[in-house]
Amino acid sequence: MANENFPLIFERSKEGRSSYNLPALDVPEVKLEEELDDIYIRKTDAELPEVDELELMRHYNGLSERNFGVQTGFYPLGSCTMKYNPVINEDVIRLPGFSHIHPYQDTKTVQGALELMFDLQVHLEEITGMHEITLQPAAGSQGEWTAIMMIKAFHEANGDYHRDEIIVPDSAHGTNPASAAVAGFKTVEVKSNEKGLVDVEDLKRLVNENTAALMLTNPNTLGLFETEILEMSEIVHSVGGKMYYDGANLNAIMGYTRPGDMGFDAVHLNLHKTFTGPHGGGGPGSGPIGVSEELAPYLPKPVVRKNDGVYELDYDRPQSIGMVKGYYGNFGINVRAYTYIRTMGAEGLKKVSEYAVLNANYMMRSLEKEYELPFTQHCKHEFVLSGSKQKKLGVRTMDIAKRLLDLKFHPPTVYFPLIVEEALMIEPTETESKETLDTFIDAMLQIADEAKTNPEIVQEAPHNTAVNRLDEAGAARKPILRYQKEG
Amino acid sequence: MEFRYLPMTETDKKEMLDKIGVSSTEELFSDIPKEVRLDKELNLKKPVSEYELKKELTEMASKNANLTEYRSFLGAGVYDHFIPSVVDHVISRQEFYTAYTPYQPEISQGELQAIFEFQSMVSELTGMPVVNSSLYDGATAVVESVNLSVEHTKKKKVLISAAVHPEYRQLVETAANGKKLEIVEIHYKNGLTDLDQLEKELDEDTAAVLVQYPNFFGQIEPLEKINELIKQQKKTMFIVSSNPLSLGFLTPPGEFGADIVVGDTQVFGIPAQFGGPHCGYFATTKKLMRKVPGRLVGETTDKDGKRGYVLTLQTREQHIRREKATSNITSNQALNAVASSVAMSSLGKHGVKEMAKLNMQKARYTKQKLEEANLPAVFNGSFFNEFVIKLSKPVSDVNDDLFEKGFIGGFDLGKAYPELENHMLIATTEIRTKEEIDAFVKEMGDING
Ligand SMILES: Cc1ncc(COP(=O)(O)O)c(C=O)c1O
Numbered sequence: 034m035a036n037e038n039f040p041l042i043f044e045r046s047k048e049g050r051s052s053y054n055l056p057a058l059d060v061p062e063v064k065l066e067e068e069l070d071d072i073y074i075r076k077t078d079a080e081l082p083e084v085d086e087l088e089l090m091r092h093y094n095g096l097s098e099r100n101f102g103v104q105t106g107f108y109p110l111g112s113c114t115m116k117y118n119p120v121i122n123e124d125v126i127r128l129p130g131f132s133h134i135h136p137y138q139d140t141k142t143v144q145g146a147l148e149l150m151f152d153l154q155v156h157l158e159e160i161t162g163m164h165e166i167t168l169q170p171a172a173g174s175q176g177e178w179t180a181i182m183m184i185k186a187f188h189e190a191n192g193d194y195h196r197d198e199i200i201v202p203d204s205a206h207g208t209n210p211a212s213a214a215v216a217g218f219k220t221v222e223v224k225s226n227e228k229g230l231v232d233v234e235d236l237k238r239l240v241n242e243n244t245a246a247l248m249l250t251n252p253n254t255l256g257l258f259e260t261e262i263l264e265m266s267e268i269v270h271s272v273g274g275k276m277y278y279d280g281a282n283l284n285a286i287m288g289y290t291r292p293g294d295m296g297f298d299a300v301h302l303n304l305h306k307t308f309t310g311p312h313g314g315g316g317p318g319s320g321p322i323g324v325s326e327e328l329a330p331y332l333p334k335p336v337v338r339k340n341d342g343v344y345e346l347d348y349d350r351p352q353s354i355g356m357v358k359g360y361y362g363n364f365g366i367n368v369r370a371y372t373y374i375r376t377m378g379a380e381g382l383k384k385v386s387e388y389a390v391l392n393a394n395y396m397m398r399s400l401e402k403e404y405e406l407p408f409t410q411h412c413k414h415e416f417v418l419s420g421s422k423q424k425k426l427g428v429r430t431m432d433i434a435k436r437l438l439d440l441k442f443h444p445p446t447v448y449f450p451l452i453v454e455e456a457l458m459i460e461p462t463e464t465e466s467k468e469t470l471d472t473f474i475d476a477m478l479q480i481a482d483e484a485k486t487n488p489e490i491v492q493e494a495p496h497n498t499a500v501n502r503l504d505e506a507g508a509a510r511k512p513i514l515r516y517q518k519e520g
Numbered sequence: 521m522e523f524r525y526l527p528m529t530e531t532d533k534k535e536m537l538d539k540i541g542v543s544s545t546e547e548l549f550s551d552i553p554k555e556v557r558l559d560k561e562l563n564l565k566k567p568v569s570e571y572e573l574k575k576e577l578t579e580m581a582s583k584n585a586n587l588t589e590y591r592s593f594l595g596a597g598v599y600d601h602f603i604p605s606v607v608d609h610v611i612s613r614q615e616f617y618t619a620y621t622p623y624q625p626e627i628s629q630g631e632l633q634a635i636f637e638f639q640s641m642v643s644e645l646t647g648m649p650v651v652n653s654s655l656y657d658g659a660t661a662v663v664e665s666v667n668l669s670v671e672h673t674k675k676k677k678v679l680i681s682a683a684v685h686p687e688y689r690q691l692v693e694t695a696a697n698g699k700k701l702e703i704v705e706i707h708y709k710n711g712l713t714d715l716d717q718l719e720k721e722l723d724e725d726t727a728a729v730l731v732q733y734p735n736f737f738g739q740i741e742p743l744e745k746i747n748e749l750i751k752q753q754k755k756t757m758f759i760v761s762s763n764p765l766s767l768g769f770l771t772p773p774g775e776f777g778a779d780i781v782v783g784d785t786q787v788f789g790i791p792a793q794f795g796g797p798h799c800g801y802f803a804t805t806k807k808l809m810r811k812v813p814g815r816l817v818g819e820t821t822d823k824d825g826k827r828g829y830v831l832t833l834q835t836r837e838q839h840i841r842r843e844k845a846t847s848n849i850t851s852n853q854a855l856n857a858v859a860s861s862v863a864m865s866s867l868g869k870h871g872v873k874e875m876a877k878l879n880m881q882k883a884r885y886t887k888q889k890l891e892e893a894n895l896p897a898v899f900n901g902s903f904f905n906e907f908v909i910k911l912s913k914p915v916s917d918v919n920d921d922l923f924e925k926g927f928i929g930g931f932d933l934g935k936a937y938p939e940l941e942n943h944m945l946i947a948t949t950e951i952r953t954k955e956e957i958d959a960f961v962k963e964m965g966d967i968n969g
Contacts, residue, residue: 038827039629042637042865053871055602058878059954060885065769065877069902073740075771075873079644083868086606093610093634093862100630102618110620117525118618121570126793127608129588130581136795137596137931138585139919145583146794152565159563171656171796172851182698201843211845215667216698220843258551287562289549294556305851313611313855314631315621315815316654317797333694355694359597359659359687360795372577378567381523387545388528394548395536411540411548438626446623466527467536498626501822505625508820508832512809514650515640 039099039499042092043516046082052089080518099499100314101443107469111415111446111458112206112254114284114306119376122309122369131368136360140345146364147344151337153371154321160374160382161280161300162293163323167332169362173281176301176320177212177248179357183324183331184246184275184299185216186354190331193273196245200269202231204255204450209248209279218245225452229255229408233264240272250279251295252286252413254450254458256393266296275299275328283307284462285390285414288383298325308370319366333357388463389414392470396461399474403481407453415460417453428484428491430455435502436483436494440476524570587792587928591956593886595906595947596736596931597658597685597784598792601765602875602951604866607789611859621815621850625830632829635817635854638861645767645864645872646781647774648803652814654857655849658784659688661800662730662761663695664813664847665780668804669728669757670701671846672811677702677725681713683735684761686936692730711739711899711908719749728757728780733773734766737945738883738906739899743776751777763787764801766904768867768876780804789863790856799856809833813847878950879905886948886957893965898943906947908933908940911968915944921967927960 066074084092101108108115126132134143154166170176181199188196199213200221210220221239226232231249240247247269251259259265266276278292278300284307292300304310305318312318324332334353335346346361377385390413397406397416405419420430434444434457446458461470483491495501533545542548568576587600594600611617615630622628639651655661666678678696680689682705689705696703704721706729707714713731722729729750733741743760750758759780760773765787767773773781786798804812810833818832867875883905887897890909897907911918915932922929934941948957 039633041633041640043640046868051868051871052606052865053604053867053874055871055875055878056950056953058881060882060957062881063884065880069740072744073771073902075767075769078869078873079641079768079772081641081644081867081869081872082865083870084865086866089606089862089865090609092865093606094613096630096634097610097613097615098630099627099633100615100619101624101627102615104614104618108620110623113620115618115620118614119525121574123612123617125574125577125581128578128581129586130578130584132791132793133587133600134584134794135587135592135594135598135600135792135928137594137598138928139916139923142585142923142928143794145580148583149580156564162558171660171853172849174848174850175656175660178698178848182694185698207842207845208848208850210843211848214843214845215695215848217700260551260553263553263555286552288558290552290556290558294558303851311617311855312620312851313617313853314619314628314635314858315854316851317656317853317856318851354697356659356687356690357694358796359657359691359798363656363796364794365797368577372573375565375573375576376525376567376570377523379562379564381526381567382562382564384523384526388526390548391528391533391536391540391545394540398540411542411551434624435626438624443627444624464525464527467532495626499629500626500826500828501824503625503822503828503830504820505830505832508818508830512816512833513819514636514809514816514832515643516637 039095041516042082042084045084045088045092048083050083050085052084052086106441106443107465107473108443109445109459109461110443111460112281114460114462116309116462117464118309118311119373122372125372126365126368144344147337149368149371151339151344153367154337156374157302157321157323160287161323162291163300164326165329165332166321166323167336168321168367169333169358170320170322171358171363172316172318173301173303173320174208174212175357176322177208177279178215179333180277180299180301180322181212181216182354183328186331187328188245196243198243199245200239200247202249202253203452204253205248206254206279206281229257230259231265233261236265236268240268240274242272244269244272244274246275246277248277248279250282252282255408255417256412256415257408257410258413262295281306282414285386287386288379289386299328304366304370309373310366310369317363317366319363385463392461392463392465396459396470396474400477403478415458417450418457419453420455420457423484424455426484426488428488430457432491432494433480436480436491437476438495438498442473442476590926590928591960592928593930593946593948593960594928596945598795599787599947599949600792600951601787601949603789603791604863606866607859607862610862611855616858617855622831625828629828632817634858634861636819636829638857639817641861641864642764642801642803645764645772646803647772648781649806650809650812651801651803652812652816654853655800655802655814656853657796657798657800658761658782659691661782661802662688663691664802665759665782666692666728666730667846668811668813669759670699673727673755673757675725675727677704678727679704679706679718679721679729681706681731683708683713683737684730684732685736688761711737712901713741715745715749722749722753724753726753726756728759730759732761734763734904737899737908738903740902740904743773747777765876768872769880785860788860790859797853797856799853799860814849814852875950882950882952883907883948886946889957889961890964893961895964895968905949906945908943908945911942911944914942918967922963925963927963
């Protein structure tokens with residue numbers, strides 16, 4: 034591509050062009066100017082672009098060509114489960130009976146939608162081993178916060194107002210402490226041991242009568258199964274605390290074990306990960322939560338019920354924490370997740386986890402000689418390498434990531450989890466073939482070799498992307514956050 | 521059963537197990553303690569073929585009365601608007617819909633630039649210089665605005681107009697329990713925020729005042745006067761929740777001194793979808809730029825001087841001060857932000873104004889016709905595309921009868937405002953024809969008569 038800036042849609046604009054085509058004004062016109070106080074009538078028009086339809090389509094096509102999706106190529110972004118997003122899901126959600134229904138229609142007129150929600154809840158209850166599910170949260174982090182608010186309500190209902198601490202492992206995803214903070218809690222960090230697992234002795238020291246909950250993902254963010262999960266659960270429960278499960282890693286264990294069986298009281302799921310919501314460049318997601326019977330009274334309103342074959346929305350829940358999301362959550366993502374579950378069934382979902390885990394272990398064993406592997410046991414669906422060997426040669430993990438761009442891969446997650454130096458977090462997912470994994474492994478080995486023989490080529494990567502490495506510090510120092518017409 | 525998303529063959533599996541040095545995949549799960557192992561198959565519905573599944577789901581969808589078959593006068597925060605065909609064609613491109621958060625800007629320029637353009641367009645409409653890349657929806661954007669005001673002013677009292685969307689207010693109440701905030705409701709008078717009560721409640725402990733523009737009853741709040749009251753207090757913030765379509769015609773809140781403007785861009789290119797996903801926007805002043813929740817896209821250059829876009833000002837991205845975060849949002853509604861951007865680009869400078877005016881014209885016609893049918897509006901101020909009428913019987917009965925005739929009637933206000941029993945909130949958008957409106961009014965007259 035020539036060294037030109039790709040135009041903004043505003044820069045394609047020309048006075049007098051348009052691509053809109055609205056229904057005609059077919060009712061007698063009233064003079065709005067006479068009715069409205071002049072001060073409430075806009076004086077200068079909003080400067081939106083003026084483009085014809087072909088120009089508009091070229092613009093967005095051009096943009097899409099400057100973007101990398103799962104159907105473009107391998108996307109092993111750890112912790113994000115970038116699996117294939119089935120196209121049938123997209124057909125189904127576009128059925129008018131799903132996409133064009135209003136949340137305030139009489140429930141008698143939306144029985145199909147409520148049936149789908151109810152059925153999805155039942156399926157997710159079985160998959161997680163939890164007593165009851167709500168689909169309301171819009172994403173994982175909102176699910177975390179919702180569940181923590183329910184745990185708070187539970188403790189307060191027992192008069193335990195002093196429970197103001199949430200324990201979070203040092204390997205946890207950043208949303209965990211953030212969600213706890215937004216819910217009004219202090220977070221206490223529990224350390225990981227040399228095996229990459231929660232240090233149970235440290236946990237024992239940290240729990241006390243102020244413990245509200247432990248937030249944990251299992252497998253954890255290093256891709257390792259917390260083998261002492263039952264002990265941990267017992268330790269937390271013994272002081273009256275609750276166990277919270279971050280379900281972002283559910284893709285590793287479906288059909289093998291369930292958070293409910295591991296002693297968790299509340300769990301959130303990331304439907305846009307495990308259950309193929311299409312991520313959308315950062316959303317929308319959906320973050321249902323499942324809870325134990327004890328926590329169920331606190332579920333957000335409304336709850337979908339089935340009475341004599343009729344589906345209803347139950348708002349009459351005196352102990353509910355209230356509403357957490359407008360209407361009933363991200364229904365559109367829930368339809369996709371349901372479609373996926375109905376495509377796969379129990380056997381299919383178990384195979385998903387089997388192959389996700391097989392793929393991850395295969396890659397891990399293929400890379401462990403050239404890249405430092407800090408934890409050597411079998412991993413679950415993802416694993417974390419360290420670029421520390423390459424760092425000694427002057428090649429940073431970010432350089433490795435950028436070099437992968439040249440080789441037509443989306444890089445893994447980098448510099449997370451925080452406890453691994455120069456971390457590279459790789460999650461292949463089950464939808465990738467062995468051939469794809471092999472080409473990626475070759476690319477990683479090639480880069481490891483280049484780091485030794487030709488470090489500049491890595492340090493200066495990428496070499497063939499639409500833009501080169503961008504000045505992020507400059508962007509933050511002198512922020513330009515919107516288009517401004519010149520002159 | 522074949523699983524078309526799973527490429528693993530028996531040969532692959534064997535080769536890979538050899539490489540790992542185990543004899544079966546079971547060994548890779550041996551770290552899961554026996555006590556927590558699931559020893560049965562999950563009890564889920566049996567999977568079906570693609571053809572059967574589509575049929576099953578199509579049947580389920582057809583049990584819902586949809587807005588393409590029924591003529592709807594229902595709004596109350598979610599609207600039935602024209603969606604240009606270009607929108608779905610753009611967001612159906614897999615590069616947009618299957619990508620994730622643009623962590624690697626060099627191969628995510630498409631997404632980043634589309635969001636930068638979204639920020640620019642919402643900035644134009646709201647009159648605020650800084651806009652984020654989206655939040656879950658209008659309701660959660662309101663919650664984030666309240667949280668930011670509390671954090672910024674270090675005060676705990678927030679005044680919220682009763683004419684703000686009832687669900688938005690409920691969400692604030694839920695969140696306030698976590699932060700132990702004091703939420704004070706300001707009543708409405710003749711469909712507008714009661715300024716006398718507002719003045720009385722406003723004091724030096726007030727972190728923010730929140731109103732909606734146009735408000736839940738469709739009325740246009742006097743933002744100028746509200747701002748004057750607020751500015752008598754030092755540091756109290758002015759938050760406006762606003763329908764961005766209305767801002768094609770109405771003076772933007774930014775010109776009335778708002779500190780934060782939030783709302784939902786569902787009106788631009790996003791189908792109702794039973795209430796989600798929609799797309800919350802969050803707009804604010806330069807002063808608060810570094811406290812904006814969620815993500816911002818900024819312009820910068822690469823080392824050859826070429827223009828490009830990156831995520832920037834990640835003040836509260838969860839790796840920095842993660843236990844002190846004031847917002848926990850990561851996944852947002854990026855795809856719907858792009859959808860809204862495409863719709864706004866398609867409408868453009870003139871279209872957005874024309875669409876706003878069409879809404880106003882058609883709503884006025886509906887109101888006048890209902891008046892002629894002895895169903896006058898109960899609030900008389902200026903309004904956008906929604907207004908309130910009083911019926912002689914329960915709204916649900918009227919809506920049942922309307923439904924029989926192919927209409928989806930208005931919102932039952934008694935559900936959220938007990939004093940407004942038998943009151944209906946009616947929305948008329950640009951896609952309702954004169955014929956449909958006339959037919960609707962006739963039915964309303966007959967049913968209510
Ligand atoms: C481990 C983990 N927990 C929580 C989240 C938050 O989920 P979401 O982005 O849907 O809010 C993520 C993803 O970002 C994650 O990877």
